[in-house]
Amino acid sequence: VQLVESGGGMVQPGESLRLSCAASNFTFSTYDIYWVRQAPGKGPEWVSSFETDGGTTNYADSVKGRFTMSRDNAKNTLYLHMNNLKPEDTALYYCTTYLDWGQGTQVTVSS
Numbered sequence: 001v002q003l004v005e006s007g008g009g010m011v012q013p014g015e016s017l018r019l020s021c022a023a024s025n026f027t028f029s030t031y032d033i034y035w036v037r038q039a040p041g042k043g044p045e046w047v048s049s050f051e052t053d054g055g056t057t058n059y060a061d062s063v064k065g066r067f068t069m070s071r072d073n074a075k076n077t078l079y080l081h082m083n084n085l086k087p088e089d090t091a092l093y094y095c096t097t098y099l100d101w102g103q104g105t106q107v108t109v110s111s
Contacts, residue, residue: 002023004024008105019080021080023078047059067081068080
């Protein structure tokens with residue numbers, strides 16, 4: 001299994017980014033999949049998840065209403081659409097099954 005995140009960058013508060021997570025040797029539709037972030041000096045924080053049991057997508061309160069998780073099963077790619085970014089969203093973002101992790105993509109929100 002290989003998970004490769006991309007799409008991070010440096011933006012100003014209020015701007016948007018779309019993160020991508022491309023999977024190899026792994027089919028998203030058959031596994032629960034998560035976005036997790038880790039800010040400097042802090043522990044990992046769950047951001048969002050897609051659970052195959054019920055097909056539900058869930059979000060942390062800190063991002064609810066601003067972030068949207070989506071998938072393109074044909075491309076085996078997961079996305080995290082992030083709007084109205086805030087400085088506290090600054091972190092290294094990972095997609096993960098909790099068994100397998102990507103290398104992360106850095107998001108920095110600063111004026």
